[in-house]
Amino acid sequence: MCLILARWKKMDKFKQKLFKRLAVLGGIFASILFVYVITLIYADSNYLSGFMSGLLWSTGAVFLVYLLRYYRAIKNPDTLRKLQILEEDERNLLIAQKVQSHSFQLFVLIIAILAIVFAFIDRGKMFVLVSLLWIACIVKIGLYCYYKRKL
């Protein structure tokens, strides 16, 4: 009985989490829509309105996918539980962590290689890439210091 109650409470908490996520996504979509309308009215640049239009459509598509996914989960307790298990499963979390860490390392490596290549072609682009490398290093050191204190 106690176990069922605990599980129900956990599911309810997860449901609240989904509502919050939808609210955040909706907020992002609404603000992009607002900026898009402003650029349509005031901006003369075709490039800017084209960029905003692309941003609006891509955010709209992401929002729609998550809206449908979360709506189905909120309406059906079985789907909600499946989604909760899928998101909270420790192996899935570990995989996500590893993917993020490896993709960051790969990103830094690619930027470093590109910086070396652009040193021979275009100095301006090389400086931009080196700046990106510096930012990546600062972010990594900052996060390392944060987690060293936290954990």
Next chain:
Amino acid sequence: MKTKIKELRKLNKISQDELANALNVTRQTIISIENEKYTASLVLAYKLANYFNLTIEDVFDFSEVEKDG
């Protein structure tokens, strides 16, 4: 890490899906633990042992860890 989960599951006639559902993990996690591809966290190891009413040492084989020191 070697485990006895597969044997215990078969002994108690429990499917991977049922075990995964009871422990709030995916079936793939159970498969990976059984195939020694993934080492369960302390919490999941405790939950697994608790599910079969055994101790963690009964479910997981720590002999390789002991050898490493």
